[in-house]
Ligand code: 5GP
C-alpha cells in the first residue's frame with residue numbers, strides 16, 4: 486500500500502473508532518444497512534422534519550439533503566408548516582415544501598419517495614398534519630435524531646441523545662456511511678447552523694468534545710461562521726425587537742422562591758407587534774440569565790391552542806415537566822408542549838404546579 490493510501494485508511498479507521506465511541510445506541514449493522522440502502526443510485530429521497538422547524542431541523546435537512554443530492558439522488562425536503570425568515574438564507578437548490586400550504590404536492594412527493602428520512606424528532610406526532618402520511622409511508626423510513634425517549638415508527642433508527650444536535654449526528658452518520666466526500670460548502674453551512682442553534686451558539690447541550698471536532702471539520706470546508714451567526718441572530722425586524730422588549734418588560738413574572746420565571750403572550754399582543762413565524766424564538770432563554778433562576782416558561786396563544794416552551798438549567802428536567810403536564814417533551818434543558826386551556830388558565834396551571842416542584846427546583850445545582 487502506498488504511503489498516501491495507508492494514511493487515508495488509518496485516518497478513516499481512527500475517525501470510525503472515534504465516532505463509534507460516541508455513538509452509544511446504534512449497532513454497526515444499522516450503518517451497514519443504511520450504506521447499502523443509500524448506495525443504490527438515483528433514488529427518490531425525502532427528508533421530513535418536525536412541526537415549527539428550527540435551525541437544527543432545517544440545517545440537518547438541507548445538510549444531509551445536499552450530500553444525498555451530490556451523490557446523485559433526487560432529493561426533496563418537506564416541513565409540516567412554515568419556518569422563520571432567519572432560516573431562509575441557505576444556499577441550496579433543493580425544493581423545501583411546506584406541507585400545510587401544498588398538501589397535494591406533499592402527498593404526491595411522499596407517494597413517489599423511496600427513502601424517507603425523519604430528522605430531529607422522536608415521535609411521529611411531532612410531524613403534526615403529516616402524521617398519518619408518515620405512518621402510512623410504504624418505502625423505507627429512517628430516523629436520525631437526538632431527543633430522548635424515541636418511539637418505534639421507523640425501519641432504521643439512529644437515535645443518539647448524547648449529541649448536541651441532529652446536525653452533529655448527521656455529520657457523523659455521513660462519515661459512517663462513507664459519504665463524507667459529498668459534503669459541499671452548502672451542506673457544511675447548513676450543518677453548522679444546526680449545531681449553532683441547538684447549542685445556543687455553543688453555550689449549552691454540549692457534553693463532549695465531538696461537537697467542536699465536528700465544527701472544526703465543517704470549518705475546514707471553508708464556511709464563514711461569523712456570517713452564519715449574523716444571518717441567524719442579527720436580523721430581527723424592529724417589530725420583533727419591540728415584542729421582546731414588551732415580553733420582558735410587561736409580561737414576565739419572576740418567582741425567586743421557586744427559582745422560576747414565566748412569560749406569556751396573547752394573539753392580540755402578537756398582532757400588535759406584527760408577529761411573523763419565529764419571532765418569539767429564543768425569548769424563553771432570557772429569564773435564565775437572571776441570577777439564580779433555573780426554570781423558565783413561555784406561553785404563546787395560538788389560534789386553537791396554547792404552545793409552551795420550557796428551558797431549565799442543571800438537573801431540573803423540563804422535558805419531564807412538559808410531558809407530565811403539557812402533553813409535550815424534548816430535552817432535559819429545552820422542551821415544549823401544548824394545552825387546550827385558555828392562555829390565562831395555562832399560566833395559572835403552571836404557577837400552581839411550581840409549589841409541587843419547589844424541592845427539586847431548590848436542590849438543582851448549576
Ligand atoms: P421550542 O421551545 O424551541 O419550541 O422546543 C424546545 C425543544 O422541545 C425542541 O427540542 C423541540 O423538539 C421540543 N418540543 C417542543 N414542543 C414540543 C412538543 O409539543 N412535544 C414534544 N414532544 N417536544 C416538543
Ligand code: MN
Nearest residue numbers: 541605651683
Ligand atoms: Mn435538535
